[in-house]
Amino acid sequence: MLRTLTIQGFKSIANLELELGRVNCFIGANGVGKSNVLEALGILGAAASGVVDDESLLRRGVRAGTPRLYKTSFAGLRTPPHISMGITASPHAAYRISLLNPLDAPEPAWAYKTETLNDGERDIVSAGVRSQAKSLNPKAGLAALKRVELAEDNPAAQLMQTLQDYAIYCPNTPALRGIAPDPQTRAPVGLNGGRLAEGFADLQRALHADNPPGEAMLDDILTLIDWVDEVEVSQHASTLLSNQVPRGKWMLKFTDRFMNANRNTLTAYDASEGALYILFCATLCLAEYGPKVFAIDNLDQALNPRLLSRLVSHLAAWLEHRDPDQQLLFTAHNPAVLDGLDLNDPEVRLFAVDRTQQGHTSVRRIVLSEPLRQLLHNYPLSRLWMMGHLGAVPNV
Amino acid sequence: MSEPLRIALVAEGPTDQPLIAAALNAILPGQPFVLTQLQPEPTYPQLGTGWGGVLKWCHTAGARHTGPIDSDPTLELYDLLIIHLDLDVCGKQYADYPQLPDDERRANWGALPIHYCCPPASTDADKLASVLQTWLTPATIPPIRTHRAMPAGAIIGNLAGRGDPAGRTRSAMRRARLRVQHPAGNMALRTRAQGTQDQENPAGIPEACTRNSRTVERHQTAL
Numbered sequence: 354m355l356r357t358l359t360i361q362g363f364k365s366i367a368n369l370e371l372e373l374g375r376v377n378c379f380i381g382a383n384g385v386g387k388s389n390v391l392e393a394l395g396i397l398g399a400a401a402s403g404v405v406d407d408e409s410l411l412r413r414g415v416r417a418g419t420p421r422l423y424k425t426s427f428a429g430l431r432t433p434p435h436i437s438m439g440i441t442a443s444p445h446a447a448y449r450i451s452l453l454n455p456l457d458a459p460e461p462a463w464a465y466k467t468e469t470l471n472d473g474e475r476d477i478v479s480a481g482v483r484s485q486a487k488s489l490n491p492k493a494g495l496a497a498l499k500r501v502e503l504a505e506d507n508p509a510a511q512l513m514q515t516l517q518d519y520a521i522y523c524p525n526t527p528a529l530r531g532i533a534p535d536p537q538t539r540a541p542v543g544l545n546g547g548r549l550a551e552g553f554a555d556l557q558r559a560l561h562a563d564n565p566p567g568e569a570m571l572d573d574i575l576t577l578i579d580w581v582d583e584v585e586v587s588q589h590a591s592t593l594l595s596n597q598v599p600r601g602k603w604m605l606k607f608t609d610r611f612m613n614a615n616r617n618t619l620t621a622y623d624a625s626e627g628a629l630y631i632l633f634c635a636t637l638c639l640a641e642y643g644p645k646v647f648a649i650d651n652l653d654q655a656l657n658p659r660l661l662s663r664l665v666s667h668l669a670a671w672l673e674h675r676d677p678d679q680q681l682l683f684t685a686h687n688p689a690v691l692d693g694l695d696l697n698d699p700e701v702r703l704f705a706v707d708r709t710q711q712g713h714t715s716v717r718r719i720v721l722s723e724p725l726r727q728l729l730h731n732y733p734l735s736r737l738w739m740m741g742h743l744g745a746v747p748n749v
Numbered sequence: 750m751s752e753p754l755r756i757a758l759v760a761e762g763p764t765d766q767p768l769i770a771a772a773l774n775a776i777l778p779g780q781p782f783v784l785t786q787l788q789p790e791p792t793y794p795q796l797g798t799g800w801g802g803v804l805k806w807c808h809t810a811g812a813r814h815t816g817p818i819d820s821d822p823t824l825e826l827y828d829l830l831i832i833h834l835d836l837d838v839c840g841k842q843y844a845d846y847p848q849l850p851d852d853e854r855r856a857n858w859g860a861l862p863i864h865y866c867c868p869p870a871s872t873d874a875d876k877l878a879s880v881l882q883t884w885l886t887p888a889t890i891p892p893i894r895t896h897r898a899m900p901a902g903a904i905i906g907n908l909a910g911r912g913d914p915a916g917r918t919r920s921a922m923r924r925a926r927l928r929v930q931h932p933a934g935n936m937a938l939r940t941r942a943q944g945t946q947d948q949e950n951p952a953g954i955p956e957a958c959t960r961n962s963r964t965v966e967r968h969q970t971a972l
Contacts, residue, residue, distance in 0.1 A: 705826075709753045709781040710774050717752075717826075724822035732813075732823055741787040742823045744755060748766045748786045 354678045355515065355646055357441040359449075360393040362425050362433035365714040372718065374702040376669045377682040378694060379716070380738065381706030382747035386714030387684040390706070391521050391648040392416065394682070397438045400450045401516035403497030406462035412537060414521030414544045414648075420454040427712055432456065435466050440516070445473025446508035448496065448516065464491040470499065472509035518644040520544055522637065523651065529629040530621045531601045541640035542633060549629065550603040550621065552636040554586035559641050570674060573667055574635045577660060578628045582610040582617075594620055605632070626655040631664060638671035638681065648682040658689030665693025669701050688735035696721055696734075703734075705745035719743060753781035755826060759788040759806050760833040762798045769833060785827075800838040801846035807832070807884035808850050817891040834881060839863040839873050859883040 360369045365386040379387040395415035399405045407417035424432050439449030448470050452463040470478040478496045489495075496513060503510035520539070524546035527533030535547020542552040560567035575581060587606050594600060605621040607628065621629055634652065637643055653661050672679040695701050696719075703719045721729075737743050756773065760766060763786065770784045788806040789798045796805040814821040824830060840862050843849060859880030865873060882890055 707753075707783040707785070709783050710770055711781060713753075713781065715753050715781070715783055717755075719826065722822060722825055725825055728822050737823060739792065740790060740823075741757065741785050743826060744783060744785045746785060748784070749763065749791060 355394075355440055355442050355512075355680060357439075358390075358394060359437075359439040360390070361437040363393050363396070363423060363436045363438065364389040364425065365708065365712065366390070366393065367425055367427065367430075367713045369714065369716055371704065371716050372702075373680060373682070375672055375680050375700035376694070377680070377702050377704065378665075378690060379682065379684045379704045379706055380686070380691070380743070381684075381745040382708075383686075385706045385708050385745075386716075387706045388416075388521075388650055389714060390716060391650060391682055391684070393438050394440070394516075394519055394646075394648070395521055396436070396452070397440055397448065397450065398516045398519040400438075400452070400465070400468070400494055401448060401497060401513045403494040404462055404492065405452055405494075406492075413519060414523060414537065414650075420456050420459050423454075424456065440512070442508065442512045442515070444508045445471075446512040447471045447473075448509075448512055450494075453491075460492070462492040465494055468495055470496040470509050470513070472503070472507050477503065477509050515645045519646050519648070520644060521648040521650055522546075522633075523649070524630060524633050524654065526626050526629070526655065529626070529633060530624075531604065532599050532622060541636050541643050546629070546633050548601075549633055549636065550586050550601065550605045552640055553584070553605065553632050554603060555642075556636050556640050557584075557586070560639070566674065570639060570671065573671075574631065577631050577663060577667075578607075578625075580609055580611060580625075581607050581628065583608040584628075584632070594622055605629075627657060627660060630655050631660075634664060634668070635671065638668060638679070639675050641675065643675070643679075645676060645678060646680045646682075648684075650684050651686070652683040653685040653687035653690055656687070658687060661687055661689045662693035665690050666695065668693075669695065669698060688738045691734035691738055694734070697726075705743050707744050717744070751781065753783050754828045756782050756784045756829045756831060757824060757827040758784055758786045758831045758833065759803055760786060760831075761789075761800055761803055761835060763789060765833055769831065797848060799846070800834060800841060801849055803832065803834055803881075804846070804884050805848075805850060807881065807888075808854065811854065811885045811888040813888075815887040816889060818885060818888045819891050821888065832881065834877060836873055836877060839865055839877055854886065857883050857886055 354375070355373050358369075358371050358373060360366045362368075366389055369390070371390075379390060381387050392415045395410065395413040396405060398413050399409040399415070402409060410417050423436055426432050435451040435453045437449070437451040439447065441447040450468050451466040453466045454460055454463045468478055469476065477499050497517075500510055500513045505511075520537075522542075522544050525533075528535045528543065528545035528547045529549050531547070531550065533545075535543030535545040537544035538547050540548070540552065541555060542548050557571065560571045575584065578584075585606050585608075586603050588603060594604075600620075600622075605624070606618050607620075607624045609617045609619065611617075634649070637647060637649070652665075656664065668681060672681055691703065694703055696703060704716050705719055706714060706716050709715055732740075732742075734743070738745065754777070758766060758769060760769065766784065766786050773782060773784065788796055789802050790796060796802045796809070810818060810821065813823065818824070818830065838861070842861050843858070849855070859882075861880060863873065863876045863880070878890075
């Protein structure tokens, strides 16, 4: 499991260290740097794959940017020559990089200034790439090459695989409906929610086969969509869609429990957005070949507050069901998210993101004292956030 | 890496926040902080702006918690609470603000208006602080960690009167002119810009107005 993330000199983050859990919720005003935290992990993923360029970053859902955008540029402070990120994991493994790219003559790919990979017992890659033989390409990561020499169960190999698979998902409704292409397709779903029908079909099969806990999970998912009796994936929905509507090979079909039996099915094109976002989150968390660590930017899109609270309350169990080491980082703006977080579980963590008077992004884990826990009956976290008592609000 | 101070602000209006941030920047040179405005809260129905909004926030805080306000669990994530009240509240009366809460605790509120004896401003500030304490009751203001920011006159007047801190009348006139020249929609941007300038020249703030010296001293004591 990824534990300690450190970031220096990246966008609005001058210097940051945070301890991750299984479910990590980041709240804060627009523009405080929540997504920057998610992206820093994406840069580590690109570096772990051996190259940090626009293609590698976009593949992970990281906004491509020039050194002028990526390097911190606070008024009155010197622009750092490099950006740095590091991650430690349990069991012991650590990967750390610092990357160079000149401000005035940016290169397509960032150069590794330093790169270290440790498996808890020894350094697999250490010191700077530049200190190696000059024949080495400074824009190619050594750790990615060294990984092929490591056993699959080596903690460093597992850390590298986790980082390589990490991506930031940002679902949008057209991609979820299957009427717009997803520029970053992958299994189980694309970064914008493409291939949802195929991904959910695989999940359904896996959960049916894992009876009874799998069936219970499937019931949990369908219970969240209160107007639905059944969700199936089909190739045959021609009578439900206009010929003008683009469609994929597989389509989601929802059975509306309120409608007449011979006219009660509709496709993802007509279904409520909320239903699609629920299936998207469930598929990412539960699909057996999903990424071990992933992020969802703006998880609260299109969801009714009460449904959102209920969805969030399921996340930790869904993630743990598939793999005890699976982790999710997500951002949200809807206060109802907080009422679904069980902060009594130490692996469920809430982070308040603010900017200091100097503009530096500051991230603080919110840990509740016992007296405050007692008060949550009268002042739920959603209300405390709106009152400003958790921070993470704009001064407007 | 040094953790920023977390500072909560209960202020009369949203335009006070950037000015208080600039003042804090001057008082706390080199210390990163995050200033979060608790009041006014942008909701409908809201507690409201102005001194009545501060009063209602204090009244609500007293209903929530008994004892020193810095032990209110809902405020435990903050290192410092600033309650801002302009000293011109001394001249107000409760009847001016019809939306104030009307319950049995209202009988305990300190009397307004307060007889002005400014200068010195400190005497009026102490009297108004006593009134503010009654708004919070049964919550109390501990002697340290919680600080009441009470700039003489209105805070916008303080900045408008920079370099000429002597006259309340002149400050008020300039304030009035500013409000005429800058409609409410632009005031926040104007004060934010002013706050940025003050952050770039933090030394100017305590020097600009001698009436702020008491505020500076109390902030530093609280910290």
